[in-house]
Amino acid sequence: QQQVKQSPQSLIVQKGGIPIINCAYENTAFDYFPWYQQFPGKGPALLIAIRPDVSEKKEGRFTISFNKSAKQFSLHIMDSQPGDSATYFCAASNPDKLIFGTGTRLQVFP
Amino acid sequence: EAGVAQSPRYKIIEKRQSVAFWCNPISGHATLYWYQQILGQGPKLLIQFQNNGVVDDSQLPKDRFSAERLKGVDSTLKIQPAKLEDSAVYLCASTLGVTSGGAVTDTQYFGPGTRLTVL
Numbered sequence: 001q002q003q004v005k006q007s008p009q010s011l012i013v014q015k016g017g018i019p020i021i022n023c024a025y026e027n028t029a030f031d032y033f034p035w036y037q038q039f040p041g042k043g044p045a046l047l048i049a050i051r052p053d054v055s056e057k058k059e060g061r062f063t064i065s066f067n068k069s070a071k072q073f074s075l076h077i078m079d080s081q082p083g084d085s086a087t088y089f090c091a092a093s094n095p096d097k098l099i100f101g102t103g104t105r106l107q108v109f110p
Numbered sequence: 111e112a113g114v115a116q117s118p119r120y121k122i123i124e125k126r127q128s129v130a131f132w133c134n135p136i137s138g139h140a141t142l143y144w145y146q147q148i149l150g151q152g153p154k155l156l157i158q159f160q161n162n163g164v165v166d167d168s169q170l171p172k173d174r175f176s177a178e179r180l181k182g183v184d185s186t187l188k189i190q191p192a193k194l195e196d197s198a199v200y201l202c203a204s205t206l207g208v209t210s211g212g213a214v215t216d217t218q219y220f221g222p223g224t225r226l227t228v229l
Contacts, residue, residue: 004152006152032216034216034217036220041222042222042223043114043201043203043220043221043222043223044153044201044220045220046217046218046219049216049217089152089153091152093216096141096158096205096216097155097158097166098153098155098218099155100152100153100154101152102150102151102152103150103151103152
């Protein structure tokens with residue numbers, strides 16, 4: 001019940017494409033859903049986060065869609081760039097302990 | 111502001127040896143976390159400190175792992191003796207904790223990690 005399931009494991013898109021990464025959770029007590037971006041040799045960095053009282057949040061080219069009834073949330077990257085190539089982790093927490101998904105390795109080719 | 115600092119960045123040891131990692135959180139951050147990230151997986155929480163007290167160490171293999179945060183600032187994580195399966199990146203993260211207004215702040219800031227290889 002404490003798991004966060006993430007898919008796909010890897011994703012390859014061309015520049016300008018819109019990669020979508022999906023996550024699902026079971027524990028309805030989770031109340032904070034962040035996405036982290038990790039480059040090789042670096043620690044994860046917060047990208048964008050959402051709480052379950054809203055269905056969508058946009059920050060620049062990054063959008064989280066949240067479906068509370070389905071217990072699913074997803075990250076969309078608009079107009080993807082080669083610099084977006086990284087590993088993306090979804091996570092869920094209640095109240096301050098993060099449970100991470102398994103990660104999605106994104107490669108954006110020019 | 112300076113980020114979370116960790117050292118060393120890399121460590122190679124043989125099994126059954128001991129190793130220690132150091133973390134200096136962002137100034138003023140009350141809550142400190144240690145995570146283990148095995149290659150190809152997401153970070154897994156090992157231990158959480160609030161100031162110098164342990165909040166959660168339920169995932170810490172206490173027969174070989176120990177951690178302390180004596181003065182509520184820096185923290186060390188130790189493994190003794192190390193096993194092959196301990197090969198991973200050990201990440202330290204910190205968060206403000208609770209603001210003066212009483213709100214819980216959730217954003218965790220991660221350090222660059224220490225990559226441990228156990229041979």
